[in-house]
Amino acid sequence: MSVSIPILKDKARAVRMSCIQMAHDAHEGHLNGSLSCLDVLLVLFNNWLVIYPKDHRHPDRDRFIFSKGHACTGLYAVMAERDLIPRKLLAQYAQTDSPLPNHHCVHSLPQLEWSAGSLGHGLGVASGVALAMKRDGRKARSVVLLSDGECNEGSTWEAAMFAGAQKLDNLVAIVDYNRVQSTDFTDKLIGKIGLEEKFRAFGWNAVTIDGHDFEAIEGALNCAPLNQGLPCAIIAKTVAGKGVSFMENQVLWHYRTPSVEDLDRAKAELQAEAIY
Amino acid sequence: MRRAFSEILTQCAGEDDRLAFITGDLGFQVFTEFQKNYPERFINAGVAEAQMINTAAGMALEGWHPIAYSIASFATARPFEQIRYCVAYPKLPVVLVGAGRGYTYSTSGVSHHAGDDLGLMSILPGMTVVAPGDPNEMRHLFPQVLKLRTPVYFTVGRFGEPVYDSDEPIVLGKARLVRKGSGVAILSVAEMVHDAIKARENLEAQGLTPSVYQFHTIKPLDTTTLAHLAKSHQALIVVEEHVPSGGLWSAVCQWAATAPDSKCQLVRLGPPDAFILGNPKREELRSRYGFDSVSIAKRCQELMS
Secondary structure, eight states: OOOOHHHHHHHHHHHHHHHHHHHHHHTOOOHHHHHHTHHHHHHIIIIISOOOTTOTTOTTSOEEEEOOGGGHHHHHHHHHHTTSSOGGGGGGTTOTTOSSOSSOOTTTOTTSSOOOSSTTOHHHHHHHHHHHHHHTTOOOOEEEEEETGGGGSHHHHHHHHHHHHTTOTTEEEEEEEOSBOSSSBHHHHHOSSOHHHHHHHTTOEEEEEETTOHHHHHHHHHHOSSSTTOOEEEEEEOOTTTTOTTTTTOGGGGTOOOOHHHHHHHHHHHTOOOOO | OHHHHHHHHHHHHHHOTTEEEEESSOOTTTSHHHHHHOGGGEEEOOSOHHHHHHHHHHHHHTTOEEEEEEEHHHHHTTTHHHIIIIIITTTOOOEEEEESOBTTTGGGOGGGOBSSHHHHHHTSTTOEEEOOSSHHHHHHHHHHHHTTOSOEEEEEOOSOOOOOOOOSOOOTTSOEEEEOOSEEEEEEOTTHHHHHHHHHHHHHTTTOOOEEEEOOEEESOOHHHHHHHHHHEEEEEEEOSSOSSSSHHHHHHHHHHHSTTOOOEEEEESOOSSOOOSOOOHHHHHHHTTOSHHHHHHHHHHHHO
């Protein structure tokens, strides 16, 4: 059952507030990248990925790799909102021995496919998964969400080349193009040639969408693969720190965690409470 | 050893339909048989070692048993983080094969020297590290590491290495008695076993009979045999084609530091902590840095006289 756009919008405000609350409580987190990819995550988990909540290793599930590990508050909050993990677990974010460390880890949260934290591995591993599933004749998809900063890594482009050459049309890569990295703006660091053109040059089909437009996100996902035999890249143009005016497009909020005042201001702007 | 590897790989693929072979674009005309018999399971990642490892990791997640293959220096140092983060940390059943380790490619320059591969791989938690000494040892050990279903680094020599004789069975994790003797024990790793045997043969004429043990498994180290040797010999000579850190010498020293009442003298013969310049031939290199059969015999003589 597809979740409607007005409901997704309500969920988005609540999961955003949850991320901010988690970062505040734990004094850990990377809010820019967590808030920017939340709308994509909500569509994936609510309306698109084939998930088996009671059997997370089901062979027919879509394999989803969340490669931007620093943004895991977003992943945790969306999974909790979707009741894939208990909501009260969010209170344990980044605590010692918590199932929710500040870069996610499959050993502590087995519902995940893959750990992350070091950038530039997700696309390569997802391509190996996609190749294996093709060899096994599976219909499931290998889906990976990358940060734009990860596209600085050479290993991302080794993977892009491989996926193109192997014609992995069961592979969908979504780039959270929030244009802000850890210390500077992405476009300044990767040059003027856009990500869509880069992926196309590597033998992919690629589209650029507004990564906060639920209809556009679902539309792009539903079109994948755009062509038989080609892996599909969705460049989701997003806003770093999306949803909170004083965080948006600020490099500062890659690292900063919110104070009590920041928390109150965010709550007032989002008109929402954390879900835990 | 590489032909033998190709044969055993093809044989293992026949017994395990989840075995896949991923090359970093190396092994020209070596794996023709495998490729012919199992085209769907032969994958060339290109000159992209990071992708070779991450492809293997992804396939392992799906229940495959991938073998990733490249020249030892490129297989280990280049994609080190992929091995550490995407194979060792998730404990995936990937066997990484490094061909031509040590100074196999001594004349090709520092880029091709892999005098640090055993150390790089041993340092990773949960990694099994195996360096066979001849085609026979390789043929027996490869199926054993495949069965582990945990991360493995396995080395394969070049072409035409001789086979050495030993009555001892070839068991993963167990040092192999090559020549029984007394006084001094020579502990070899990988192809250094041949120089150790030759040294022993030269010494026999003088009535000296050092023991020779082959430590094909560096990690986990066979500390049971080590403890026995330390008790029964006055000195142990570790012979390795590896920098002083991270190889068999390091492993033996780590063990000895905590071994109770060990009064046995420990000696190392091997290359120095340096990049080897000048592109010497492998035999020249071993002689120059004092770890060829002549140097081994000389050191034994000094210790046994």
